[in-house]
Amino acid sequence: MITQRSIEEGVAMEKGKTTPEYFEACSIIEMHDDDVKALGLVPNQLVRVTSECGNVVVKTVKGRQSLYPGLAFIPQGVWANQVVPPRTQATGEPQYSGFPVTVEPVNGEKRKSALELVQGAVGMWRGDQ
Amino acid sequence: MPKKVENVGCPYCGVCCDDLVVTVSDDGKQILEVENACAIGNQIFHHATGSERIRLPRLRQPDGTYKDISYEEAVDYAAKVLYNAKKPLIYGFGSTNCEGMAAAAKVAEKAGAVLDNCASICHGSSFLAIFDNGYPSCTLGETKNRADVIVYWGANPAHAHPRHMSRYSIFPRGFFTGKGHMSRKIIVIDPRHTDTAQVADIYLQVKQGHDYELFDAFRAVVRGHEIPDVVAGIKREQIVEVANILKKARFGTIFYGMGLCHSDGRNHNVDIAISLTRDLNDYTKWTIMAMRGHYNITGPGAVWSWQYGYPYCLDLTKKDIAHMNPGETSSIDLAMRDEVDAFINIGTDAGAHFPIDAVKHLRKHPWITIDPNINMASEISDLHIPVGIVGVEVPGIVYRMDNVPIQYRKVIDPPEGVISDEELFERIYRRLSELEADEAVKEHAKAAPEGVRAGE
Numbered sequence: 001m002i003t004q005r006s007i008e009e010g011v012a013m014e015k016g017k018t019t020p021e022y023f024e025a026c027s028i029i030e031m032h033d034d035d036v037k038a039l040g041l042v043p044n045q046l047v048r049v050t051s052e053c054g055n056v057v058v059k060t061v062k063g064r065q066s067l068y069p070g071l072a073f074i075p076q077g078v079w080a081n082q083v084v085p086p087r088t089q090a091t092g093e094p095q096y097s098g099f100p101v102t103v104e105p106v107n108g109e110k111r112k113s114a115l116e117l118v119q120g121a122v123g124m125w126r127g128d129q
Numbered sequence: 130m131p132k133k134v135e136n137v138g139c140p141y142c143g144v145c146c147d148d149l150v151v152t153v154s155d156d157g158k159q160i161l162e163v164e165n166a167c168a169i170g171n172q173i174f175h176h177a178t179g180s181e182r183i184r185l186p187r188l189r190q191p192d193g194t195y196k197d198i199s200y201e202e203a204v205d206y207a208a209k210v211l212y213n214a215k216k217p218l219i220y221g222f223g224s225t226n227c228e229g230m231a232a233a234a235k236v237a238e239k240a241g242a243v244l245d246n247c248a249s250i251c252h253g254s255s256f257l258a259i260f261d262n263g264y265p266s267c268t269l270g271e272t273k274n275r276a277d278v279i280v281y282w283g284a285n286p287a288h289a290h291p292r293h294m295s296r297y298s299i300f301p302r303g304f305f306t307g308k309g310h311m312s313r314k315i316i317v318i319d320p321r322h323t324d325t326a327q328v329a330d331i332y333l334q335v336k337q338g339h340d341y342e343l344f345d346a347f348r349a350v351v352r353g354h355e356i357p358d359v360v361a362g363i364k365r366e367q368i369v370e371v372a373n374i375l376k377k378a379r380f381g382t383i384f385y386g387m388g389l390c391h392s393d394g395r396n397h398n399v400d401i402a403i404s405l406t407r408d409l410n411d412y413t414k415w416t417i418m419a420m421r422g423h424y425n426i427t428g429p430g431a432v433w434s435w436q437y438g439y440p441y442c443l444d445l446t447k448k449d450i451a452h453m454n455p456g457e458t459s460s461i462d463l464a465m466r467d468e469v470d471a472f473i474n475i476g477t478d479a480g481a482h483f484p485i486d487a488v489k490h491l492r493k494h495p496w497i498t499i500d501p502n503i504n505m506a507s508e509i510s511d512l513h514i515p516v517g518i519v520g521v522e523v524p525g526i527v528y529r530m531d532n533v534p535i536q537y538r539k540v541i542d543p544p545e546g547v548i549s550d551e552e553l554f555e556r557i558y559r560r561l562s563e564l565e566a567d568e569a570v571k572e573h574a575k576a577a578p579e580g581v582r583a584g585e
Contacts, residue, residue: 007167099339121488
């Protein structure tokens with residue numbers, strides 16, 4: 001798994017992290033077609049991504065920038081950082097790129113909003129925003 | 130008549146485009162049009178005059194809602210949090226001006242805080258490599274006017290620095306590069322076939338996390354040694370071909386980004402890149418440049434180096450001597466070890482961009498956000514203090530990715546009553562000094578022998 005920038009993410013972030021644009025730009029995952037097939041996924045299906053330190057539900061999309069099989073990409077932001085391991089190799093830099101994850105289809109679950117994820121993680125989610 | 134403001138600087142990425150033309154409405158309050166900016170820069174200027182701007186500090190109430198308070202109350206709150214904390218952390222600074230950074234450093238010194246900027250989760254690895262190995266770099270104008278070979282290694286400017294290629298590296302026609310694009314060879318090295326790779330002459334799809342091996346192979350070939358058939362997923366013939374292009378360049382620049390800094394090896398990926406650059410200078414002219422992220426993330430490195438001698442991860446808790454050791458004094462490492470007991474988020478969004486585990490640790494303690502807009506950090510903070518947007522409402526000095534200082538202008542007034550980062554930190558500094566003076570008087574009274582009044 002790698003987490004990096006996308007221009008859509010940049011534009012949406014400047015519009016605001018609580019906007020629908022930010023939600024659509026960042027709560028996604030891009031994978032190679034072979035991996036999508038192997039997991040039996042249909043386009044735009046929701047998947048659960050699990051790493052050593054957490055999990056998050058995101059949507060599979062076909063990206064313009066192709067990856068090789070075995071590599072996946074989530075744009076940097078709230079969703080990516082639910083699964084980014086905080087280990088820094090004693091440099092201060094978390095493992096934002098190059099950490100193992102498992103991807104599995106989910107049914108009957110929704111993607112959470114940025115606010116629900118962050119406020120939920122720190123016990124401040126009131127469920128009405 | 131709407132007024133056109135020229136030579137406006139863009140407060141987004143490290144390219145620091147300073148050729149924007151912004152059209153402002155008659156009353157000087159609305160931004161009508163932005164010319165020359167990329168999609169992201171455009172959004173910043175249009176968002177600035179949106180209706181959702183915050184005009185007063187907001188303090189979280191016991192029921193979880195926010196209540197507006199005055200700047201005076203907010204300054205008092207922030208000063209008291211800093212005063213009472215044993216080891217507060219002041220983090221951010223990617224998006225403010227150098228004047229704001231200098232004022233914040235004064236506050237950090239007075240409070241005995243840890244002072245850190247976004248470099249610690251971005252190009253901090255580069256600093257570590259530069260400490261070890263040096264920084265054979267150049268300014269962007271030199272690349273524009275001279276470079277005939279450009280390498281983007283682990284960087285995707287098409288998405289992260291949208292006008293980098295058109296202003297400085299690939300397309301412009303420079304003094305010695307009159308044919309523009311046609312006079313340059315573009316090499317992109319990345320595990321993904323990115324939109325930057327689309328415009329490359331040569332694309333190497335390196336296996337993620339194996340850049341160190343590939344650098345090693347390039348250095349071996351440049352020095353005339355044998356290498357295996359395949360290194361990091363790249364065939365030997367292709368490595369030899371690219372190594373020859375590098376050696377035959379008239380002037381080359383390696384631009385690198387998070388592909389090196391965020392992957393396994395961190396600083397070592399960068400230091401071997403610097404070693405390769407140094408090796409190539411035995412044959413021809415080569416330079417290397419970090420694709421710094423925010424428009425003024427190079428600023429804190431420059432300002433604090435001048436003030437304290439260290440660019441980031443500054444431990445000022447001893448008050449009279451600064452200490453820096455990123456594995457120990459970086460924001461993430463401090464957060465994960467629960468070593469700080471108050472957090473000030475300024476000109477950044479730690480709520481969205483820190484790994485969630487680090488956010489959970491920091492949120493156990495008071496959290497203050499200083500930012501023009503609503504973001505994840507503001508929505509989990511105890512106190513959110515709005516400030517003017519640098520480059521739009523506040524002028525000041527910013528440092529481009531190649532350490533060239535650029536004077537940003539003010540295009541419109543901030544919303545009524547909203548102050549700058551610099552003024553806010555100056556006010557927090559004054560309040561901290563008052564708190565310290567009050568305490569000193571009390572201590573003095575306690576220590577004074579009976580029969581003698583304090584102060585005599």
